[in-house]
Amino acid sequence: MRRYLLLAWVILGLLAGVAATLLGHPEAAPWLWSAAALPVAAHVGLGLVRSLMGGRLGVDAVALFAILGAVALEETAAAAVIALMVAGGEALEAWAEGRATRALTDLIARAPRRAARLEDGTVAEIDVAEIRPGDLLLVRAGETVPADGTLEDDGATLDESALTGEPLPNAFHRGDALRSGGVNAGAAFRLRAVRDAGASTYAAIIRLAQDAAASRAPLARLADQWAVGFITFTALLAGGAWLATGDPVRALAVLVVATPCPLILAAPVALVAGIGRAARRGIVIKGGGALERLARIRTVLFDKTGTLTPGRPRLAAIDADPLLGREEALRLAAALAQGSTHPASAALVAAAGRRGLALPVPETVAEVAGGGVSGMVEGRAVMLGAEGFLHAAGIDPSNGFALTAEVVAAAGSIAWLAVDGRVAAAFMLADGVRREAPRAVRRLRALGVRRIVLVTGDRAAAAAPLGRALRLDEVFANQSPADKIARVRSEAAKAPTAMVGDGVNDAPALAAADVGIAMGAAGTAAAAEAGDVVLLVDRVDRTAEAIAIARRSRQVALRAIGLGMGMSGIAMTVAAGGWLTPLAGALVQEVIDVFAILYALTALRPGPDEHAQDGLPAEAGLAERHDEHAGLRQLADELRGIGEAIGATPEVVPELAAVEARLRDELLPHQRAEERALYPAAAERLGGQDPMAPLIRMHAEIEGLAERVGTLLRLAQRDERWTTTAPELRRTIFALEALLRLHLAVEEEMLADLQGPERRGA
CATH class of the missing domain: 1.20.120 (Four Helix Bundle (Hemerythrin (Met), subunit A))
Known part of the structure; x- marks a missing residue:
């Protein structure tokens, strides 16, 4: 607001001086123009003092010298226009940053402050800070989900566009996990909180967004690094013009057009625009520094489970005793699996459901952690589990299935089924590959990423097929968290490196990489905290999109600086030659400033490297x-x-x-x-x-x-x-x-x- 008030003051003083001249009182105009310009000089001077106290010499010193020099040489109209240029540039920067950070601002503005808690059949309005795990909350139509929780009703429809960038609402069913931050796009529903509001997904996203908006990027600091050289060049050119002609107005004209607003404003506007556009696509980049590093990535390391694979096993194939048959084997196995929480059991139950099999309720179910599950199904003794689980019961799984075990063990895992003491079937389970993973790898190649590597704690037999399918450069299996850190550091010593992961064991490697990219939608909080970039959408292809956005933003920032300062350099040369008066130079510089900032805002638009498609109707x-x-x-x-x-x-x-x-x-x-x-x-x-x-x-x-x-x-x-x-x-x-x-x-x-x-x- 202060920037806009200062701009209004300058415009008012400038117009008052013009009006005084037109109304026959030209002697009052210099006073009015000086009154308009000097508050801006004071504002710039205070900023310069703060910079010097912080150990930096800002390039805005040129603007201060230009205003004071114009007033001293009685070029008060030029002083007022320079003041308009400075105040207008800051106001334009505020508007541009507001537009560029709109997605981040929207995230923060939509944060819920009140929630409805169900207590003994009544609805109590509480602050979100009072939400505790186990609370039963009512989320009404149009309200934002205030905390992470579990859906207690049959269905719910949430608009998660502000979190993920996806325009269509998502449907959820009873028992589904809901993330805070989504907007209820359907009827009211009940939610059982699993975390308090401060520890929920949306609160973490807001903290990430605030950190991203507050950080200063290397390109933004570049203006400070170039300040001494730019000021020295400007002083030499202005002083040389003065000495060569004896006319101080020549020096003033050089100072006027040397005001480096493109260098001060264009870079941060472009980078913040990139951060804002990434946020609209469900990608939170923790500041301009992370965005700059992301733009230079040439090597990407991927974790396997939950990153390149969904992390949920699925039934790939069945080999069964012909007397029993595949369908009956799956029916018995899935019936028993209903009594287990193991992911393999869930995969068998889901496969039976897709085939429309009616599953009886198992009896006397007993589960051995990491081994298997046993029980009675329709009066038959059924066992389901690993090879060792059956061996412990005196059953040899390889009897009749030796070839299956040898062939399939390399690509996945096997759940063995025994019925009435005899091996009856083998279920081949595989994690599979995310549907978008092949496209993500190809797009990274197209963006110039030269090396793509898989680093996983899984066994080599399971990791190698994934590396072949995705055409990765190298696969490192059986990697502990310490091994992953060593691998990341080894790759980072050769080229700028990003690590993509989702689990607690990935967090150290994410922190060790030049850029850590966390799969935050379904990953752990530890990974999200350690990462420099957090993907709020459970799609690994957003990795390539994040790099494309970062590269375009950095390119736009550099081009805006180059174009703006190049035009300023030409104008300075023209002014030193006496072909540009201070007043005309101020007007020219104003045009250059507007052009540089508007060009920086083009980072809000997709570039040629970004090929995101709209969804089909x-x-x-x-x-x-x-x-x-x-x-x-x-x-x-x-x-x-x-x-x-x-x-x-x-x-x-x-x-x-x-x-x-x-x-x-x-x-x-x-x-x-x-x-x-x-x-x-x-x-x-x-x-x-x-x-x-x-x-x-x-x-x-x-x-x-x-x-x-x-x-x-x-x-x-x-x-x-x-x-x-x-x-x-x-x-x-x-x-x-x-x-x-x-x-x-x-x-x-x-x-x-x-x-x-x-x-x-x-």
Whole structure:
């Protein structure tokens, strides 16, 4: 506010002097212009004294000398215009910083101050500081979630756009964990607090935002570093012009156009603009210094679990005793797994749910931590767990499953199922790769990151396939927290290095890196505190976006400085030659200042390195088609199972007919719906010449194979044709399964940028 009042005073004095001249009182004008200029000189002088007391010589000393010199030489109009330039530059800086930090300001402004606590059936209004873990809170429509907690009602809809930058609301279900800071976009719901407000997610984000806004970037300090040299150059040029001509007005004209507002204002405005734009994308950068370091990153180290992988195991494959069958094996295992909290158990229960299996309630469930779980299911003794767990019970898991163990152990883990004392099935579990991870790696390469490395505490057999899939430069497995720190320091000695992680064990490595990037949406508080950059969206591809924003902001800041000071240098030379009067020079410098600051604000716009896509409209059907992919993957499992079951006799014909019906009733309509609405909308967003052509070609091949399966099945239903038809039918089914899996993976990767908010539970 003080900056705007000072600007208003200068404008009033300048206009008063002009009015006095026009009304026939020119003798009053110098007094009015001096009265307008001298308060600004006093303001600049106080700032200069504070700088000197802090051990810095600010470049605003040139502005002070210019104002005082103009008043002394009775160039009071020029003095008033210089004062207008200084006061206007500071006001413009305040406006620009306000616009640049709008996202950070919005975060702080939206912080809840009151909450509704349910006490004995009544609603009590309390300060958020009074919230304690275990409190039952009521969050009404339009209110901000005041603390982290668990949803106690059947459903809730939250607008988390201020946290994540994603425009669409997210739906939550009973028992889901809710983060503070989201806005209730639906009906009122009850929330069971798990933390007090001060320890919740939103409070931590606000602290990060305030730290980011308060810090001074190296580029902003660059003005102070250049101050002595710039002032010396200005003094030599002004003094030389005075000595050469004997005219002090020449020196004054040089001082006027040398006022270094572009150097003082442009750099911090550009960097703060970058911080603000990153915040709108769910990326909190802790200050301009972190942004500057981020812009120079050439090596990125990734943690594995929770960073490049979702951190949640999923069922990848089933190998079961043919007498029991895959579906029955999964049903029994998932039924028993309901009594366990292990992530592998949750993966089996989720897989059974996706297949629509009805799960009985297990009895006498006993769990051994880190081993497995046992109990009774429908009167049968069932055990589920690791190989050692079954060995301890006198059961040899390798009996009939040796090949499976050898082949799959390298890529994931196995949960063994024993029924009535005999091994019955092996469930292959894998963490998988985040859908956006391959794109994140490729985009980092496109941004000039020369080395991308995986550093994980997991075993080498599990880490190596991930490194191959993502085309990483090197993989370091079995790394302890101390090993990770040593690896980060080794890489940082060669090139500016960033470390990306999410867990407590990653926090030391994040702190040791040039830039620590924490997955703050689902990661730990320790990682978020240690990181210089916090990703509020659970998407690893925001790492590349953060680097792109940082690079653009730094480039804009340097260009704004270069353009502004270059034009000032030209104007100084012209003034030294006598072709620019002090008053005209002041007006020219004002134009240069406005140009430099407005150019710095272009950091608010995406640059050519940033390719974020808008989400597709709802009518394109992307969400619906994506939800159908789970059923299609189950269909692929059935294709593999039925292909393996094809033998010398036609007993599998009924199962074949059921699978062929699913191809006609589920797969082909799904593909037609994609080509009718989804693919045209995606092609418009992606651009280029027919970007969806590869997927459409896959559709055609899949349809051809599905039709061939139907034709072969009709032939196979004739007993006399089974022996000649079965081998070709088996080959066709395996080809269809492989192509279907490939198609689903490629399609999801191509359209991931158009997905909008990260789908929960996907």
